[in-house]
Amino acid sequence: MKNVFILILLLCVAMPMVIIFYALSKNNKHDYDEMQELARGKAGKLAFLITMSLCGAYYLYDLFAGDSLLRLSGSTLALLVFGVGLAVFSSYCIMHDAYFYVGTKDGLKSSCKINIFICIICFVSLAMCSPKDFFEIKNGIIGLSGVSCFTPFILSIYVIDTITFFLKIRQEQVLESLEE
Amino acid sequence: MKNLRMKSARAAKDLSQEQLAEICNVSRQTISAIEKGDYNPTIKLCLAICKALDKTLDELFWE
Structure with a gap:
């Protein structure tokens, strides 16, 4: 019964979201330039x-x-691999100026602020739970437990991105001072 | 190798990297990378830069 409810929820929430994102991306006039690509x-x-x-x-x-x-259970490994891949991709893009569209003003600083905000929210939700809410060990296999298991993964990705944003901002400051 | 000719042509036109980037529809970092010699632009972008700076390809990019 619980699985059926989750399936219905996914169909009702995820499908419209996919359609909306697809429609928005079709109308998106922003683009990356050749170096960013x-x-x-x-x-x-x-x-x-x-x-x-x-x-x-x-x-x-x-x-x-x-x-x-x-x-590790299959789902934990999948989530770990997905998180690492996402973190590496976004960090590389940030460091090589390929994270924001062409013409995005002040993207680094505003994104950094948003990331810090999300990190704080994740930290708070993490602090409110115990490790048992995220992971469970059964028969020597580390598995995920409940929906809150995503929080540590999301937090790790955002923390890595925020650190990369800081490094990039610092790098730009140093380069600007050298050019002057 | 640094592209000083492009930098001086841009300065002669009194354009900042940001302004030139806007005209060519690329990011400021791309213009900066071309001037520093860190990135080899495609012919399409070279032409856009030449048009924006009123220069020929030879004048800006021929070694």
Whole structure:
């Protein structure tokens, strides 16, 4: 019954969201320039290589030490790989000026502020829960427990992005002072 | 290698990197990277820059 409810919820909420995002992206007049496209391509390649390496490393770990140590459940591993890939892609794009569309004014600072705000919200929600709300260990397998398990992953991605924003802002300040 | 000819042509036109980027419909960082020699632009962008600065391809990009 619970699964049916989740399925209905997904159909009612996720499907209209996908349609709306698709319609919005069709009308989106913003674009990346050629250098940004190149950087985004490289970022995608790097993210792919890192996630594949991560999967390979986990496979070896599972093969040699999985029986004596803890294993990750399929969903935890998928979420971990997705999070790492996203963090690598966004960090690379931020550092190579390919994160914002052409003509975005003051994107770095405003995005940094939004990221800090989201980090604070995630920290608060994290502090209100215990580790058991996020992960559970059953038969030597680390699995996800409940919807709140996404919070640590979201927080990690936003923390990495915020740090990258700070580094990029600092880099730009240094370059500007050197040019002067 | 730095593209000083493009930088001086831009300065002669009294344009900032931001303004030139707006005319060429690229980001300021792209213009900066071209001037620093960190990025080789496509012929399409070279032409857009030449048009914006009233220069020929030879004058700005030929070594």
